[in-house]
Amino acid sequence: MKARAAALSAGALFGVGLGVSGMTLPAKVRGFLDVGGDWDPSLAFVMLGAIGVHLALLRATRARRAPVFHPVFHPPTTARIDAPLLAGAAVFGVGWGLGGVCPGPAIVHLGAGGASAWTFVLAMVAGMALHGAARRALAPRPPLRAEQADTP
Template sequence: MKSNLVALAAGALFAVGLVVSGMAQPAKVQGFLDLTGDWDASLALVMVGAISVHATALRLIARRRAPLFMPSFQPRQTKAIDGQLLLGAATFGAGWGLAGYCPGPAFVAVGGASPSALVFVVAMTAGMLVHRQLQARARAVRSPSAT
């Protein structure tokens, strides 16, 4: 139960951070990405603030053997940079620019009763499921005996 309440609090804190920072305002996000127009640099500072805090906390947390509510820390990905990573990031960036939403702010705005955010989250979920289906199909093609 304690673990669930901490998860609830972490989600809420994340949401407050997104709203305070301006990330939940699509027009502001697009102003940040509008390098050739009337550029609003504010959102670069969101990343500066978040990374400063997290990079510092990481060092302190790394001294622990295990997290508070789990037996061990999840290992980080160690894959090299590949085409999938770059193509995926490029695709994500295009969608982020078009709508002004990345995943976190879209969920917060669903709570804020925005119909566009709801459309965005439903479509994003569909995009994730499409990816999963294609992956499962690719695996089945690679090893037909497995199914």
């Protein structure tokens, strides 16, 4: 119960931060990406604020062996800079530039409703499912289903 409330509050705080910073406005995001045009550097300041706070607080929690509500931390599992990383980022960037919306603001838009918000999120989920299906189809078949994540 407390765990769910903590996750819900963190999500709400994240969403309010996106709204306050202006990142729920596609025009503002595209204004940042439009470096040679009517350039709006706001997004860089959002990153600066977010990274400054997160970097400092990550250091403050480094002494902890485990998070409050879970047995283990789930840090990123790879540090490799490989083709899927770069290709994926490139494709994401095109979609981001086209719509001015990335996944966080897209979910926040759902709360405000409207056909545009639902269209974007449904298409995004379809893209994620498509990627999952392609990955499973291309992956070598495992002997047993040993892919259950998060069971230590």
